[in-house]
Amino acid sequence: MLNSKIPAGPLEDKWMNYKSTCKLVNPANKRKLEIIVVGTGLAGASAAASLGELGYKVKCYCFQDSPRRAHSIAAQGGINASKNYQNDGDSVFRLFYDTIKGGDYRSREGNVHRLAEVSGNIIDQCVAQGVPFAREYGGLLSNRSFGGTLVQRTFYAAGQTGQQLLIGAYQALERQVALGNVKMYNRHEMLDVVMIDGKARGIIVRDLITGKLERHFAHAVLLCSGGYGNVFYLSTNAMGSNVTAAWKAHKKGAYFANPCYTQIHPTCIPVTGDHQSKLTLMSESLRNDGRIWVPLKKGDDRKPTQIPENERDYYLERRYPAYGNLVPRDVASRAAKERCDEGYGVGSSRQAVYLDFATAIHRYGLMEAGKQGIENADADTIIKLGREVVKEKYGNLFDMYEKITGENPYLVPMRIYPAVHYTMGGLWVDYELMTNIPGLYCLGEANFSDHGANRLGASALMQGLADGYFVIPYTIGNYLANEIRTENIPTDHPAFVEAEKAVSDRISRLMNIKGNQSVESFHKRLGKIMWNKCGMARNADGLKEAIGEIRTLREEFWRDLKIPGDINDLNPELDKAGRVADFMELAELICIDALDRNESCGGHFREEYQTPEGEALRRDDQYQYVAAWELQGENKWELHKEELEFEVAKPSQRSYK
Amino acid sequence: MEHYKMNLTLKVWRQKNHQDKGQFVTYQVAGISSEMSFLEMFDVLNENLIEEGKEPIAFDHDCREGICGTCSMYINGRPHGPWQGTTTCQLHMRAFKDGDTIVVEPWRANAFPVVKDLIVDRSAFDRIIQAGGFISVNTGNAVDGNTLPIEKSRADESFAAAACIGCGACVAACKNSSAMLFVSAKVSHLALLPQGEPEKHSRVLNMITHMDKEGFGACSNTGACEAVCPKEISLDNIARLNMEYLGSSLTMDK
Ligand SMILES: Cc1cc2nc3c(=O)[nH]c(=O)nc-3n(C[C@H](O)[C@H](O)[C@H](O)COP(=O)(O)OP(=O)(O)OC[C@H]3O[C@@H](n4cnc5c(N)ncnc54)[C@H](O)[C@@H]3O)c2cc1C
Ligand code: SF4
Ligand code: FES
Numbered sequence: 001m002l003n004s005k006i007p008a009g010p011l012e013d014k015w016m017n018y019k020s021t022c023k024l025v026n027p028a029n030k031r032k033l034e035i036i037v038v039g040t041g042l043a044g045a046s047a048a049a050s051l052g053e054l055g056y057k058v059k060c061y062c063f064q065d066s067p068r069r070a071h072s073i074a075a076q077g078g079i080n081a082s083k084n085y086q087n088d089g090d091s092v093f094r095l096f097y098d099t100i101k102g103g104d105y106r107s108r109e110g111n112v113h114r115l116a117e118v119s120g121n122i123i124d125q126c127v128a129q130g131v132p133f134a135r136e137y138g139g140l141l142s143n144r145s146f147g148g149t150l151v152q153r154t155f156y157a158a159g160q161t162g163q164q165l166l167i168g169a170y171q172a173l174e175r176q177v178a179l180g181n182v183k184m185y186n187r188h189e190m191l192d193v194v195m196i197d198g199k200a201r202g203i204i205v206r207d208l209i210t211g212k213l214e215r216h217f218a219h220a221v222l223l224c225s226g227g228y229g230n231v232f233y234l235s236t237n238a239m240g241s242n243v244t245a246a247w248k249a250h251k252k253g254a255y256f257a258n259p260c261y262t263q264i265h266p267t268c269i270p271v272t273g274d275h276q277s278k279l280t281l282m283s284e285s286l287r288n289d290g291r292i293w294v295p296l297k298k299g300d301d302r303k304p305t306q307i308p309e310n311e312r313d314y315y316l317e318r319r320y321p322a323y324g325n326l327v328p329r330d331v332a333s334r335a336a337k338e339r340c341d342e343g344y345g346v347g348s349s350r351q352a353v354y355l356d357f358a359t360a361i362h363r364y365g366l367m368e369a370g371k372q373g374i375e376n377a378d379a380d381t382i383i384k385l386g387r388e389v390v391k392e393k394y395g396n397l398f399d400m401y402e403k404i405t406g407e408n409p410y411l412v413p414m415r416i417y418p419a420v421h422y423t424m425g426g427l428w429v430d431y432e433l434m435t436n437i438p439g440l441y442c443l444g445e446a447n448f449s450d451h452g453a454n455r456l457g458a459s460a461l462m463q464g465l466a467d468g469y470f471v472i473p474y475t476i477g478n479y480l481a482n483e484i485r486t487e488n489i490p491t492d493h494p495a496f497v498e499a500e501k502a503v504s505d506r507i508s509r510l511m512n513i514k515g516n517q518s519v520e521s522f523h524k525r526l527g528k529i530m531w532n533k534c535g536m537a538r539n540a541d542g543l544k545e546a547i548g549e550i551r552t553l554r555e556e557f558w559r560d561l562k563i564p565g566d567i568n569d570l571n572p573e574l575d576k577a578g579r580v581a582d583f584m585e586l587a588e589l590i591c592i593d594a595l596d597r598n599e600s601c602g603g604h605f606r607e608e609y610q611t612p613e614g615e616a617l618r619r620d621d622q623y624q625y626v627a628a629w630e631l632q633g634e635n636k637w638e639l640h641k642e643e644l645e646f647e648v649a650k651p652s653q654r655s656y657k
Numbered sequence: 658m659e660h661y662k663m664n665l666t667l668k669v670w671r672q673k674n675h676q677d678k679g680q681f682v683t684y685q686v687a688g689i690s691s692e693m694s695f696l697e698m699f700d701v702l703n704e705n706l707i708e709e710g711k712e713p714i715a716f717d718h719d720c721r722e723g724i725c726g727t728c729s730m731y732i733n734g735r736p737h738g739p740w741q742g743t744t745t746c747q748l749h750m751r752a753f754k755d756g757d758t759i760v761v762e763p764w765r766a767n768a769f770p771v772v773k774d775l776i777v778d779r780s781a782f783d784r785i786i787q788a789g790g791f792i793s794v795n796t797g798n799a800v801d802g803n804t805l806p807i808e809k810s811r812a813d814e815s816f817a818a819a820a821c822i823g824c825g826a827c828v829a830a831c832k833n834s835s836a837m838l839f840v841s842a843k844v845s846h847l848a849l850l851p852q853g854e855p856e857k858h859s860r861v862l863n864m865i866t867h868m869d870k871e872g873f874g875a876c877s878n879t880g881a882c883e884a885v886c887p888k889e890i891s892l893d894n895i896a897r898l899n900m901e902y903l904g905s906s907l908t909m910d911k
Contacts (some may be wrong), residue, residue, distance in 0.1 A: 017773060030901050032895045043826075046796075050795075050798070051797040053795045064719060064725070064727060065717060065727065065778070065779060065780070066780065066782065066783050066825055067783070068726070068783075069719055069720075069725040069726060070726050071719070071720065071725075072723050073720065073724055073725045073726075074724050074725065075722045083802070083803075086801060092752065097712065120796075121799070123802045124799035124800060124801055124802045125794075125796060125797075126798070126802075127799065127802040127805075127852070128792065128794045128852055129791075129792050129851050129852070130791075130792045130815075130819075130846065130847050130853050131796060132812050132813075132815040132816035132819050132846065132850065133802075133815075134812075135806075135809045135812045135813075136808060137809050138805055138806060139806025139808055139809060139812075140803050141802055141803055157816055157819075158816065160724065160820065162724075163724055163820070163822075164816070164819060167819060170786075170791055171786060171791035171792070172791060172794075172796075174783060174786045174790065174791060174834045175787070175793065176788045177783075178787035178788070184783075186780060186783075206838065238719040238720045238721070238722075238725065239718060239720075239721060240719050259662070262803055272690075273690060273692060273693075275690060275692075275693050275700070275701065276697070277694070277696070277697050277700055277721065278721050280722055281722075320783060322880045347807075392906045398896050399742075400722065400723065400747065403723075403743060403747045403748075403749060404694075404747070404749065406749070406751060459791060460843075469797075470796075470797075470798045471797065480825050518704055518707045518708070520702075520704060521702070539852065564705060564706075564707055564710070564711065564712045564713060565712050565713075566677070569674075569773075570674075570715060570772060570773045572713070574716055622693035
């Protein structure tokens with residue numbers, strides 16, 4: 001039975017009640033308790049730093065050469081908090097409600113309300129650490145809008161919000177390293193969870209420079225290892241992002257929840273060819289000012305600047321007048337796909353739409369001219385002034401676009417297309433962020449908890465930091481209070497020996513295939529299957545085909561993979577092979593989950609279930625649950641359902657019209 | 658934008674490990690599209706090597722968006738290659754033409770030992786941060802974010818310094834292998850904010866002391882670092898650091 005451990009009582013009191021009644025560990029005992037944190041993104045770095053500050057003995061791991069390089073660094077647009085600094089009607093309740101609705105009523109009320117409650121503390125904490133958020137002339141913090149909301153609650157640092165937040169958390173982490181409370185292991189990859197008497201008691205890691213396996217003990221293990229979007233090969237994630245840590249836990253019995261909830265982001269730079277190694281996001285914040293359109297006429301080959309206003313279709317503004325260009329991501333992505341599938345796409349591949357800043361440049365230019373007291377400013381002056389404003393807001397994104405495409409987005413509209421971006425699914429966790437394995441926790445994008453079937457923009461950074469700074473420091477005590485009598489278990493315990501042997505055997509098996517095809521080529525093929533059959537639109541037949549194709553590909557992988565180099569050496573091909581092998585297994589579960597969920601919700605769009613206008617059609621009577629999958633053997637999973645109850649935010653058909 | 662294909666000669670530094678002496682090895686790659694990124698060109702080369710049964714070239718990379726600071730190639734005598742304000746991963750092949758020869762080496766500095774091929778060990782940067790590159794505030798101690806207004810221009814300046822990605826190109830470009838631009842960016846980021854004020858003296862002294870300890874050289878103000886910095890971190894930060902350092906040495910009781 002899945003017990004989500006949501007505290008009793010009214011929604012707005014749950015977290016407060018929990019905090020005032022959970023068990024505590026006294027400071028002297030904290031020093032004896034060891035905690036492993038896998039990952040140094042926003043979730044991992046904030047957790048490791050905060051737990052170190054509390055006095056626990058922390059060991060922290062990342063596969064990059066420095067904790068500061070975790071994928072969170074790449075987040076662009078911003079972080080939400082219900083501060084209501086703009087006096088535009090925001091509140092904890094509204095942030096809670098927007099998140100539940102944005103997630104298409106597939107997340108837990110208790111978790112989401114807690115997230116909204118601590119959102120303000122996150123901003124305060126970051127400011128105190130020296131995160132240089134954007135400010136207004138009066139010196140106060142500035143906000144902008146993101147999709148799926150009608151208020152301005154997003155805090156940002158140009159287009160580098162993730163970088164600045166992560167540097168804040170990284171510095172806090174390094175401070176704890178200097179104080180001796182945290183020991184950091186860079187270029188180490190966690191390859192298994194060690195279980196003793198039914199509890200997580202440690203991990204097996206591989207030193208990526210020497211190739212040596214190591215055993216590490218702890219009283220509790222936190223996985224903060226990020227999302228699995230790279231199962232699609234092409235995504236906006238960093239090249240190294242992978243599912244391995246979570247997948248190893250799954251293989252040891254942790255349930256994997258809602259794997260089919262993947263987010264396709266509407267505004268990314270389109271694919272240019274087969275050489276493509278990753279896709280680049282153009283932040284959602286651009287939809288504050290950019291207008292999305294395609295030509296009214298099919299196959300219109302004129303340059304965008306030559307197509308007059310009345311021959312353009314601003315299709316989001318047309319279909320969703322209330323939210324316009326700021327509809328949630330799933331809605332915006334499907335609308336772009338619909339236009340391109342109908343033949344209105346632009347660019348040489350016709351798989352792109354325009355994101356146009358001309359209107360914004362003009363509007364800002366007029367405002368600036370007014371501010372600077374320039375009377376009857378001519379068109380050139382207005383454009384010049386307007387471009388300066390746009391540059392200040394989005395300069396780094398515009399530069400990035402130009403470097404990649406060679407086109408100047410100040411002069412011509414950007415071409416964009418949806419791409420895989422984020423995964424709402426992940427390890428199942430309860431209210432305390434513990435998986436169904438005692439002592440094994442999961443934080444950040446790696447867990448499934450707060451975003452339902454679709455995450456709103458600027459909410460992942462909020463969740464990662466909420467989990468690490470403000471949730472786990474309380475909830476872990478509730479478990480560790482019962483562990484103060486557990487002595488450190490020596491790592492020659494049979495469970496460690498066995499786990500290390502299994503890891504070592506698997507690595508040898510991979511190296512000994514000695515076939516003909518590279519890891520990269522297999523990963524690309526897996527990605528194509530997933531994108532074509534389990535991407536923006538899915539149907540039962542396609543998913544069944546995909547499952548068959550994935551199995552065949554996996555069999556071929558284990559028969560014909562070629563890994564050069566040695567085991568006991570720095571060997572990036574071997575690292576990648578292990579990760580792709582795990583993606584091959586996860587891919588099947590994603591498709592099984594997508595096939596099982598006979599409804600459309602958020603990022604999961606089943607073509608069989610749509611309204612006459614082509615919107616996602618939920619089936620609350622049958623699918624209002626979290627799908628938590630338990631691995632039962634090769635290719636065999638059992639479904640456990642956690643029914644979702646909505647006491648406050650009553651489910652309705654989402655409308656952004 | 659006109660796209661084209663090119664054939665290239667690559668001279669790449671190969672070094673098995675830190676003990677190995679290392680050497681240049683020449684490779685040919687054909688049919689490279691001008692739309693590829695520099696690292697995608699390396700992907701093509703590595704796939705070729707794997708096919709030929711050779712070991713691919715080890716290089717560091719992750720985000721491929723110019724923000725994580727992992728990529729680090731010294732291309733034709735310049736860290737991160739020919740484009741101004743651009744990381745290796747954001748450099749695109751339209752910077753080159755058919756028939757070009759491109760020489761690729763790792764960062765070279767005593768404090769950044771080569772690990773393998775183009776990969777170096779930059780953990781010295783983490784240790785410099787450990788020496789003082791933070792504000793000492795525990796989680797939960799913060800006051801409301803708007804309690805303390807910060808002049809916009811100051812906040813913007815702090816942000817510009819905080820944009821450093823810790824890539825180490827500044828060190829690689831410097832004939833003394835000084836880490837001054839990196840350290841000054843961190844010192845400025847924090848010293849410009851009121852929250853960073855209380856520790857500003859100890860911070861600069863500790864970070865500089867540690868920088869010396871790690872074996873980075875002294876700064877002789879040639880400005881090579883600023884010229885190659887992918888985030889265009891300004892030399893003004895070094896001037897600010899020097900002021901802070903001087904002030905701190907005078908005021909701190911050591
Ligand atoms: C381009 C881009 C822009 C984004 N912009 C925004 C935004 O503006 N606002 C927003 O809210 N969200 C944004 N997101 C989403 C957000 O950035 C991520 O969801 C979030 O940063 C994830 O943080 P994390 O701490 O969970 O994981 P990550 O930051 O991915 O960190 C994972 C960590 O785990 C480590 N790790 C993984 N596996 C292992 C292993 N086996 N062994 C050891 N270590 C391991 C890694 O080394 C790394 O340190 C964006 C995402 C992308 C891709
Ligand atoms: S100062 Fe510039 S070159 Fe030096 S580490 Fe920072 S970003 Fe890289
Ligand atoms: S790979 Fe991240 S900056 Fe180049």
